[in-house]
Amino acid sequence: MISNPDLVIVGGGSAGMAAALEAKKRGIENILILETDPYLGGVLRQCIHTGFGLRTFSEDLSGPEYAARYIERIESEGIRYLLNTPVLEVRPDLTVIAISKEEGYLELHPKASIAATGCRERGAGTIAIPGTRPAGVLTAGTAQRYVNIEGYRPGKRVVILGSGDIGLIMARRLTLEGAKVLCVAELMPKSGGLKRNIVQCLEDFDIPLLLSTTVVEIHGKDRVTAVTLASVDENRTPILEKAWRVECDTLLLSVGLVPETELFSDAGAAVERGNGLTVDDHLMSTIPGLFGCGNAVKVHDLVDNVSLQGEKAGGFAAEYILGGK
Secondary structure (H helix, E strand, O other), X not given: OXXXXXXXXXXXXXXXXXHHHHHHHOOOOOXXXXXXXXXXXXXXXXXXXXXXXXXXXXXXXXXXXXXXXXXXXXXXXXXXXXXXXXXXXXXXXXOEEEEEOOOEEEEEOOOEEEEOOOEEEOOHHHOOOOEOOOEOEEEHHHHHHHHHHHOOOOOOEEEEEOOXXXXXXXXXXXXXXXXXXXXXXXXXXXXXXXXXXXXXXXXXXXXXXXXXXXXXEEXXXXXXXXXXXXXXXXXXXXXXXXXXXXXXXXXXXXXXXXEOOHHHHOOOOOEOOOOOEOOOOOOEOOOOOXXXXXXXXXXXXXXXXXXXXXXXXXXXXXXXXXXXX
């Protein structure tokens, strides 16, 4: 039976675990992490490439290795967590409603809560590419899960739209799995990914990066058969006279990430224009006692920065609970 915790953390990824550890360090004993997935660590579990932990641990770790460091500390500190537990509602008085596979219906009344829900990918529906909607159009993160967790290769001839880091990383990953990545098209005149990923994931594998270029049509009935690419002008308007067709069976989208804040905005918490939770200098939202951290506030380039902000949120939440409001 779960008693009412002093601090509820919604999300068991890197931000949520870091927040819990810091709150415990500051003297909060009764902490509960609620995680929808059947494991802690969030998206780190499917990020089998290295590049994590250079700041936090001064080591070059894979995503699962980075998550494992935090999970081990969560276990050793005896911090409670519930997996397979989606949160259904957060109320303005901080009441948290959740359904747990283990505990059933939960109505929790913490003294403070932390939003550590991370972010989600933008899908095809958000960018309105003309054409049909056949199989083979998927986000880069979904493809990453298929390959690294499920063991499936999503296609053989791949075009990637968007040069965010996950798109660049998947260009390399699919190449290593035997797919032909034909190009990475980027709407903007410069890549949105880290320089190291451009070098290691594209240049090292001779994968073309086409700047100021976008997909203007998807072709295919049951499965993608081709896409039409076109250069864009300074206003990002496609120049159809400069369009060309690329035969492929897969289109991966790496067109941005959106903070997961609906639970908290529905409770009345303000969000920024980019949908991140609005927080003050103490990472408190416009609802007193509700703090935000990590990608729920702003999409970060490095997981180390996500963890650092999680630590800060845990510290501020502890101060709030202990009376330093």
